[in-house]
Amino acid sequence: MNQNDESAESRMTAAVAEGDSPRPQVTRRPFRNTGVTLPLLGFGLMRLPETEGKIDRAAARKMVDRAMAAGCNYFDTAYMYHNGESESFVAEALGKYPRDSYFLTSKMPTVMLKEEADLERIFAEQLQRTRAGYFDFYLMHWLNAAHWEVAQRLKLYEFMKRKQAEGKIRWIGFSYHGEPEVLEEIARAYPWDIAQIQLNYLDWELCRSGEQYEVLTRLGIPVLVMEPLKGGTLVRLTPEAVKILEQAGPEAGVASWGLRYVASLPNVQVVLSGMSEMTQVEENLATFSPFRPLDASERDTIGRALAAYRRAGAVPCTACRYCSPCPAGVDIPRNLGLHNQVKGGLSLFHAKLVYDAMPEKQRASACVACGACQKKCPQKIAIPALMKEIAGEFQ
Ligand code: SF4
Ligand code: SF4
Structure with missing residues (x-):
């Protein structure tokens, strides 16, 4: 010692x-x-x-x-x-x-x-x-x-x-x-x-x-x-x-x-x-x-x-992955990161190309709103609601 x-x-x-x-x-x-x-x-x-x-x-x-x-x-x-x-x-x-x-x-x-x-x-x-x-x-x-x-x-x-x-x-x-x-x-x-x-x-x-x-x-x-x-x-x-x-x-x-x-x-x-x-x-x-x-x-x-930064309305996800794995297979931090890029100025067109390239079960649209992730998120992010919002954004 x-x-x-x-x-x-x-x-x-x-x-x-x-x-x-x-x-x-x-x-x-x-x-x-x-x-x-x-x-x-x-x-x-x-x-x-x-x-x-x-x-x-x-x-x-x-x-x-x-x-x-x-x-x-x-x-x-x-x-x-x-x-x-x-x-x-x-x-x-x-x-x-x-x-x-x-x-x-x-x-x-x-x-x-x-x-x-x-x-x-x-x-x-x-x-x-x-x-x-x-x-x-x-x-x-x-x-x-x-x-x-x-x-x-x-x-x-x-x-x-x-x-x-x-x-x-x-x-x-x-x-x-x-x-x-x-x-x-x-x-x-x-x-x-x-x-x-x-x-x-x-x-x-x-x-x-x-x-x-x-x-x-x-x-x-x-x-x-x-x-x-x-x-x-x-x-x-x-x-x-x-x-x-x-x-x-x-x-x-x-x-x-x-x-x-x-x-x-x-x-x-x-x-x-x-x-x-x-x-x-x-x-x-x-x-x-x-x-x-x-x-x-x-x-x-x-x-x-x-x-x-706050005016732009970005989500404070740190990509720590404590919320993962999602039982439905959704890649939560990736979807949130993409959402933030759009808030930061990435065109919806380019963001949608990335979103569509993800396997379907990893997309926000695969969320079944079970709520399991939300309890684990140290940032207290309203994940199920955001997955719904992101799915709509890229529909
Ligand atoms: S609420 Fe949605 S994203 Fe969260 S664990 Fe359940 S299915 Fe996955
Ligand atoms: S636990 Fe919260 S902050 Fe960490 S990756 Fe998941 S959503 Fe982002």
């Missing part, structure tokens, strides 16, 4: 950069009073590049190496990411680095738990897949009111404390999608080290993320940010909103506005970005090396872009 994280981090950076010209390093923030610093930018391993439905390991390894060389050494995986492949990719991509040169987070999938024996089985599988020996951070994955009930019934916190005592977990936390009231109940239940919430400028009010941030800050729990760009929504926005951001910062990418918005909050510990290609890695590293908080006029710019 790490005895001296600061020196380990320095060794890692020096080892990777040896022979190269010095590279800018990602800004870091102290983690509580542990003596450890964490990079403000973390690498989310849930949207890695893929070929034929599998992780493109060669491309993804290069991205991880680039991140490590820039001091972006916090990696976030989970049992369910890439259907389990994300955790085994960790072994391949990070196995060559000293274990104390990076921070690894994984999560217990509360949605899959049936009985107490599942905890030991899944945790052992995660250690075996990642070959990491231990997790720096281990989180209860995807808590909400229902999953919190499961976690308590199966004594998940007590299980995690046992693993911590065995040296298999360093710090304990949870990830959360839900209302701030339940978050407060969970946050008060145990002395958590960290919590992961969805935070971005679109969700600040829409999903009451601002209230969630304030609950955690008030209770002294550092925040890991997921979906800072709302699954890419804040990069695409609408043409008018993108133009506002591009005119205000011609050199900065549109993504940098969303990342800087959340990283400017003082209780944010790490901003996770699910990077899918090397250009995103480079852009994100540039935003955080070094990080510069937003000033008042930049905040105003985001406000104007947000107002333009």
Whole structure:
């Protein structure tokens, strides 16, 4: 287990950069009073590049190496990411680095738990897949009111404390999608080290993320940010909103506005970005090396872009796929994405070509309004109603 994280981090950076010209390093923030610093930018391993439905390991390894060389050494995986492949990719991509040169987070999938024996089985599988020996951070994955009930019934916190005592977990936390009231109940239940919430400028009010941030800050729990760009929504926005951001910062990418918005909050510990290609890695590293908080006029710019986006009436789908699979076979995020492209200016003619090319059962018109998806959507999108609207739009 790490005895001296600061020196380990320095060794890692020096080892990777040896022979190269010095590279800018990602800004870091102290983690509580542990003596450890964490990079403000973390690498989310849930949207890695893929070929034929599998992780493109060669491309993804290069991205991880680039991140490590820039001091972006916090990696976030989970049992369910890439259907389990994300955790085994960790072994391949990070196995060559000293274990104390990076921070690894994984999560217990509360949605899959049936009985107490599942905890030991899944945790052992995660250690075996990642070959990491231990997790720096281990989180209860995807808590909400229902999953919190499961976690308590199966004594998940007590299980995690046992693993911590065995040296298999360093710090304990949870990830959360839900209302701030339940978050407060969970946050008060145990002395958590960290919590992961969805935070971005679109969700600040829409999903009451601002209230969630304030609950955690008030209770002294550092925040890991997921979906800072709302699954890419804040990069695409609408043409008018993108133009506002591009005119205000011609050199900065549109993504940098969303990342800087959340990283400017003082209780944010790490901003996770699910990077899918090397250009995103480079852009994100540039935003955080070094990080510069937003000033008042930049905040105003985001406000104007947000107002333009809302005027266009796009649906806030992050393409997380928590709603899937649909029992009728509808590809929900794809239909919503197409709908948003139309709102953003794509002609109905061109959108209909794409829609008609989809297999019939994947189209919005195949929805039987069973409502199963809606309960699972963290964004609380009225999916059945929208499927009806989209089907009509493309009829
Ligand atoms: S409501 Fe429609 S889209 Fe949602 S799960 Fe049921 S059939 Fe699928
Ligand atoms: S509809 Fe909701 S659950 Fe489904 S992909 Fe979009 S945001 Fe995720």
